[in-house]
Amino acid sequence: MSTQTVTIDRLGALGHGIAHTSEGPVYVPHALPGETVAIARHGSQGTVISTAKTSTDRVAPTCRHYDPDRDACGGCSLQHLAELPYRDFKRELVVAALAAKGLTPEVGPLVACGPGQRRRTVFSVRRTEKELLLGFNRAETNHIVSIEDCPVASPGIMDRLEQIRRVAAALASAAGAFRLAVLETLTGLDLAADGLKPLGDKQRRGVVEAVLALRGIARVSANGEILVEPQKPVVDFGGVLVSPPPGAFMQATKEAEDAMAALVLAHTGKAKRVLDLFAGSGTFALRLARTARVHAVEGEEKSLKALDQAARNTQGLKPVSVEKRDLFRRPLTAQELKAFDAVVFDPPRAGAEAQVRELARSGVKKVVAVSCNPLTLARDLRLLADGGYGIRTVVPVDQFLWSPHVEAVALLER
Structure with missing residues (x-):
């Protein structure tokens, strides 16, 4: 690892700032063109330590989970860029x-x-000794940042985040992380877990009991198998009502x-x-x-x-x-x-x-x-x-x- 000061020339395809140096290009997340930054460099990757010159295109991020100086969620990468250049x-x-x-x-x-329009989002979930983590992976890692809100996701999902947690808790075991796709439909949320190990009877009962005690959950499936379906999830394709299968695109x-x-x-x-x-x-x-x-x-x-x-x-x-x-x-x-x-x-x-x-x-x-x-x-x-x-x-x-x-x-x- 080395420390150096670079000037960002442009944005790369992943939204990272790119600085051209004598040792080749270096990619710096959360940096913008025109900015001069001190970075900790690891090969072609750089992490901002401090900023000497800030771009006029920089804006304050909308989400509290976005701060790269803290335990930042990796779901977004461009909240710091103003709307028109974005x-x-x-x-x-x-x-x-x-x-x-x-x-x-x-x-x-x-x-x-606009914000609040995502009707489908995929959470990462893992149970630890202390808590249930439900959120998004930190950029380029398997570390899950548990979230309390998300300005991208629809209010229909965010308003039921605690219900989603309860279902995720019933699905989770001590054995590793899994993905939980949540789709907002006309009849409620459709939750599709993927990457789970085969569920035991206790887990299955727990999922059913959790869903039946909640409102607004239409269906829960695991690895494509429907566990409980109080209502068929329904989406509207131009006036035609469709009930998609679990985890469908x-x-x-x-x-x-x-x-x-x-x-x-x-x-x-x-x-x-x-x-x-x-x-x-x-x-x-x-x-x-x-x-x-x-x-x-x-x-x-x-x-x-x-x-x-x-x-x-x-x-x-x-x-x-x-x-x-x-x-x-x-x-x-x-x-x-x-x-x-x-x-x-x-x-x-x-x-x-x-x-x-x-x-x-x-x-x-x-x-x-x-x-x-x-x-x-x-x-x-x-x-x-x-x-x-x-x-x-x-x-x-x-x-x-x-x-x-x-x-x-x-x-x-x-």
């Missing part, structure tokens, strides 16, 4: 990723996300989901036959079915069943067909794609390279690419552009407030 940083993540692949399409303004905020869905619907327009790939529980498919016949393809069977059931139980939709298929190993071929006027795809962070290669060979007129990873989105868009698609626009969406993660929606057509 938005520029998020948008630039998308611009830079596209430029690295030789793409310079129009990139729209960032669709902003869900857009982090309802506001971001609605904004992305509006872009999808506007671009597909009057398409009569639409293909929704990586369809999940129907985020886009069920909205699209208001005006088009939809074929929804998803690799996770339980999510697909939830989508199918919702479509069957909702009046006023066009026909919705479903198909369970691993799109990484068996993408729809260019020949199969000929049946569709428009294609929407929203893959995991790894992107959809195999499927995009087939899509690039197809004659589909309109394509919407939704992604939570600008790097794999840029790779996939490069393939589509090389296949003859024009990129009309790319819209960055900030549903992961104060983090270095950004969603994006790309609209393409032949």
Whole structure:
């Protein structure tokens, strides 16, 4: 370890300040461009000891758990950056990723996300000899910082934090940490624990007793198994009610989901036959079915069943067909794609390279690419552009407030 004074040149992709030195770049969390800081340096990593010059873009963090001088929560990394430069940083993540692949399409303004909008959050939980820890890991560690509030999470989650703790306590044993995903639904909170060792009868009874004594908990599951379900959790996809399976993928905020869905619907327009790939529980498919016949393809069977059931139980939709298929190993071929006027795809962070290669060979007129990873989105868009698609626009969406993660929606057509 060495101590040195550096000037921060820019922000890196993770939101860390980057200083260029004779020994190479050093990455300094919580430092901003233009700041001069004394750091304790460990290789390419630096920790701020003191600040000689402060950026005018620095603001006071919103959350008491954010203070890097104390036991700081690692859930956020950019609360100290003022709103306008923060938005520029998020948008630039998308611009830079596209430029690295030789793409310079129009990139729209960032669709902003406000505090208190996160309807889904994942807590880390561990029981110690003294207490139950429920919160978020300190940055780049397994150390759990127990929280009392979170300005990112929705009031519907934060107002029931003590209830969540009681359920977590019933699930927890002395054997290690686990994750507890909490989703706010129309009928109550859906709690899905993952990474637990098999539960004993005592734990199971404890969970059931805890939930039945509480209000506002719709379901609790562990490792995909439903332990207790006073009410089926229900979410609203554009007026279509869906009961997703335990731990199912869900857009982090309802506001971001609605904004992305509006872009999808506007671009597909009057398409009569639409293909929704990586369809999940129907985020886009069920909205699209208001005006088009939809074929929804998803690799996770339980999510697909939830989508199918919702479509069957909702009046006023066009026909919705479903198909369970691993799109990484068996993408729809260019020949199969000929049946569709428009294609929407929203893959995991790894992107959809195999499927995009087939899509690039197809004659589909309109394509919407939704992604939570600008790097794999840029790779996939490069393939589509090389296949003859024009990129009309790319819209960055900030549903992961104060983090270095950004969603994006790309609209393409032949």
